Amino acid sequence: MNHITEIIILAFLAITFLQSGFDKIADWKGNIEWLKSHFADTILKNRVPFSVGLILTLEMIAGILSIIGILSILINQNTEIALLSGVISCITLLLLLLGQRLAKDYDGARTIVIYFIPTIFLVYLLQ
Numbered sequence: 001m002n003h004i005t006e007i008i009i010l011a012f013l014a015i016t017f018l019q020s021g022f023d024k025i026a027d028w029k030g031n032i033e034w035l036k037s038h039f040a041d042t043i044l045k046n047r048v049p050f051s052v053g054l055i056l057t058l059e060m061i062a063g064i065l066s067i068i069g070i071l072s073i074l075i076n077q078n079t080e081i082a083l084l085s086g087v088i089s090c091i092t093l094l095l096l097l098l099g100q101r102l103a104k105d106y107d108g109a110r111t112i113v114i115y116f117i118p119t120i121f122l123v124y125l126l127q
Contacts, residue, residue, distance in 0.1 A: 003073045003082075009122040010066040010073075010082055013089050016115060017063035024056045042102040051099065058092040083126040089119045 001007075024031050035048050044051055062085055069082030093116045100109035 002077065003079065006079065006082055006122060006125055007070050007073060009118050009125075010070045010085060012118060013085065013122070014063045014066035014070070017059040017066070017089065017092070021056055021059040021063060024052060024059075028052075038103055038105070039099070044099065044102060055092065055095060058088060058095070062089040062092055079126050083123065086119060086123040086126060090116070090123060093119060 032049055032052060035052060036045070039045050039048055039051075065081055065085035065088060069079070069085045072078045072081045093112055097109055097112045097116070100106075100112060
């Protein structure tokens with residue numbers, strides 16, 4: 001099977017981002033309250049709802065594009081949507097990394113790098 005590695009990474013991204021997005025939707029209020037305290041001493045302190053909304057939007061787009069990318073690869077061997085999903089996923093993870101660094105949550109930042117590695121590998125494979 002062609003592109004099996006790419007398909008597996010796309011499935012990983014779909015699960016990761018769609019679950020995270022649905023969690024934000026299901027507990028919007030709880031997430032906002034926790035993140036307000038997390039970012040209380042940063043330049044994001046007054047922008048938490050906007051920032052969460054932006055991340056939510058990017059996560060959902062990345063997750064949906066990952067699924068469409070898988071289907072596009074399986075149906076017609078086209079990798080363009082998969083590449084777009086990888087790039088949007090990288091941008092999303094970089095924004096999350098920036099937020100964790102601003103909050104001086106270095107363990108959280110380190111965790112995001114774990115997600116970034118396969119994502120940037122996907123972009124490398126598809127470029």
